[in-house]
Amino acid sequence: MNLLIMGLPGAGKGTQAAKMVEQFNLIHISTGDMFRAAMANQTEMGKLAKSYIDAGNLVPDEVTNGIVKERLAQADIAENGFLLDGYPRTIEQAQALDKTLLELGLTLDGVINIEIDPSILVDRLSGRYMCRACGATYHKVFNPTKVENVCDTCGASEFYQREDDKPETVKNRLEVNIAQGEPIIAHYRELGLVSAIEGDQEIANVFADIEKAVDSIK
Ligand code: ADP
Ligand code: ADP
Ligand code: ZN
Numbered sequence: 001m002n003l004l005i006m007g008l009p010g011a012g013k014g015t016q017a018a019k020m021v022e023q024f025n026l027i028h029i030s031t032g033d034m035f036r037a038a039m040a041n042q043t044e045m046g047k048l049a050k051s052y053i054d055a056g057n058l059v060p061d062e063v064t065n066g067i068v069k070e071r072l073a074q075a076d077i078a079e080n081g082f083l084l085d086g087y088p089r090t091i092e093q094a095q096a097l098d099k100t101l102l103e104l105g106l107t108l109d110g111v112i113n114i115e116i117d118p119s120i121l122v123d124r125l126s127g128r129y130m131c132r133a134c135g136a137t138y139h140k141v142f143n144p145t146k147v148e149n150v151c152d153t154c155g156a157s158e159f160y161q162r163e164d165d166k167p168e169t170v171k172n173r174l175e176v177n178i179a180q181g182e183p184i185i186a187h188y189r190e191l192g193l194v195s196a197i198e199g200d201q202e203i204a205n206v207f208a209d210i211e212k213a214v215d216s217i218k
Pocket of ligand 3: 131132133134135136151152153154155156
């Protein structure tokens with residue numbers, strides 16, 4: 001099974017994707033995680049991406065399409081299925097993905113679209129913090145670690161706030177993503193692939209709705 005998870009920054013894609021890959025044994029492909037890893041390792045691509053990401057802008061399509069295509073071409077994807085998170089984010093990326101899937105003989109089975117009123121996203125993003133070691137995502141108020149200062153996933157105890165979650169950047173990110181997102185959803189609606197999920201409920205309840213949607217796709 002091959003799926004996309006979509007939603008504005010802070011909608012809960014990463015949080016739900018982590019649960020979905022465990023439950024459905026899919027391979028998680030997050031372009032945001034790939035860029036953050038490249039930035040941490042200070043690769044050429046990471047340095048390029050950083051200038052866009054820190055300003056809340058999108059990394060150019062040719063860079064993003066290239067890394068996704070490279071990952072989708074690896075053998076584990078055809079064996080296990082994928083969950084793409086944070087991609088496509090422009091209509092050009094959606095068209096590139098259609099082409100790549102065709103070339104690789106893969107089919108997209110469904111799109112999970114987490115719907116949310118943008119007004120609540122500023123609180124979500126300003127309280128988000130990340131595990132430095134494994135990238136797991138938490139929230140100061142809504143989803144803290146079970147033990148204070150210890151990552152639930154890997155046990156490490158160093159956390160950071162994403163540069164692009166600082167208030168100066170969040171507004172631009174939301175504007176960019178709102179403008180780019182709608183035509184993409186329209187494209188997948190035309191193909192009959194979209195399941196709408198209410199994002200403004202507790203994390204466990206969002207996941208329960210996603211499970212129901214995925215069960216009806218399988
Ligand atoms: P969020 O959790 O806020 O939705 P991500 O972690 O998915 O954000 O992405 C962080 C940043 O990485 C984006 O704001 C953007 O600059 C860059 N990025 C991630 N995915 C893409 C993409 N598909 N196209 C262009 N830029 C991307
Ligand atoms: P995205 O990947 O879409 O940007 P995240 O999964 O990183 O979103 O979630 C953004 C922030 O909101 C994180 O701090 C996360 O812990 C928190 N969060 C995720 N889902 C919910 C929810 N249903 N209710 C409250 N907070 C949530
Ligand atoms: Zn961790």
